Amino acid sequence: MPTELVMPHEAVERFFGRLIDEGPVMGPRERVSQPGFIHFDWLSDAADLRLNYQTTTIPPKKAFFPPREVLFEFELTDPLKITAVREAESFTLVGVHPCDLAALRMLDDAYAREPAEACWPANRARARVIGVDCMPDEYCFCTSTDSCYSRAACDLFLTPIERGYLVEVLTPAGEDMLRVSDVSEATDEDREQAEAFRREKAGAMTARLDATPEELAEILESEEHTELWKEIASRCYSCGSCNTTCPTCFCFDINDEFDLGLTGGRRMRSWDSCQLAEFALVAGGHNFRRLRWQRVRHRWYRKFVYLYRTFGRPYCTGCGRCSRACTADINIVDVTNEIINRARERDRQGVQG
């Protein structure tokens, strides 16, 4: 059982202010030019931190894997000169919800698998993470994906209680962050309030998947549901927003960009999406998933079959970002339950017939 302490309301801003003084801190804040829009960004003032935010469009994985980044710069000299672009500073990522904590651990596992990716673990190793608990909205379904109570990849975890936050100290790095803070031992009353918050959270979850991860994987494996995928594809723009907002998607594209002077340039990396027509296009012009419905199906298979079979858990955290972002109104819970229900209906008819 981790150490549990209490950080009173009046100490919260001081605590994060001190973290900001110590080094870079990224957390949820409002964008000045877009009132009400909360996103993960660097903080210069603890007063800007919005710990009670609902959600963000882009998940906090961007702290370790930016949407666009320069891998290295090159100069076309003889011999070729290559300069690595590395941010050496360590930083603290704060205000991460349990679903996104679970996602960080999933990406740890995915990128560690051979051939291993080098940037993610290097960036993760130099970061401290502070999680915070939250209340669901109509799109959240983390109780169905085993991430509602995740404390993965996290040094400190905060749960709102009456007099402030109950702080779970999960690592020595977490303990170190609290060393000069005004925290006190948690009482049974504090623990009971935190427990009540978690109960309320789970109880407030309106969206849920109608099958366990194993059942879902089997249903998806047993039937191709081609007609269903075509129905969904007819509504799908293939805009990729379900991927670009997903905390567990980890595909990327790499491009070399010359400067206009043509004496050098940089190698760029950016997030990619399996819903885009060009994603599975290979040299010679063959496209492994040319048809839209094949790409739609691929996302479900990827999240709930392939990676589930590889890593033992669905690569979906129930954060609901893909459903929120979909301008075609395609909801991951609705579609998944439709798949489940159609399969079960067919089974029932099969038994009767």
Add this chain to the structure above:
Amino acid sequence: MDKRMVRFGNKPQIAFFDFACCEGCQLSVLQLEEHLLDMLNHVDVVTWREAMSEQSNDYDIAFCEGSITREEDVERIRAIREQASILVTLGSCASGGCHNDLKNQWPMAEMLDLVYGDMAEHFDTIPSRPITAVVDVDYRTYGCPVSLPEFVTVVKRILTGQRYEPPNQPVCVECKLNDHLCVYEKGLVCLGPVTRCGCGAICTQFGDPCRGCRGLMDAANLEAAVKALTREQAHSIVRRVVERYRFTEEEIEAKLRIYNNWPELKLEESVANDD
């Protein structure tokens, strides 16, 4: 001589030409300012009406903006094609379709009367079309005005002897990577989901919706647009738009037509889903 310049022995001579348009693409390229100096290390500009007085008919690379709307335009672009080793279309008028093509919805004689009245007999007009519909083109750039990052990319590709395939992804990709508020949440209709990216999602960066100036991407799902925007109810991000506008199919068609009317946009023909 630059050894990396595979196509040209000397600095290539470049020229800018305009057809029916606002010349906004030429002006936009001028806004590259200090980047132009880098470009001038590699090229000589011999004709550029918006930037210089000198003119020359001796050029290797022609950048052409605007639409073809008269028989004499057809002759002129063919002559340019004849002279230029490389022909680049600049912006949507020249590359895919733009406002000019809207006139194609009405008889040409009616359009002449409307614009020139008594003097109509002195003018000639044909249905408006992009340059790409008249001559073979080596490189295309889109946007209204032309997207400058794409222009710069194309110049670099030409100078290094590489092809350029315009991106075939929607604006949503760039908008999401920018981590910006989806303008649908503000109750604004955005054509980002069906529009070819490459602009850096510049409009949504400043809170405006995408109006589709780079044209539809290949295999844009217009059936999805009709289904998403004409529905009675929505529970997601499109809710405000659906409740506010109550779109009809005709209204969606009209929105799409602004930059996609060559050949004439017919929604019922293009909605046949996917591939």
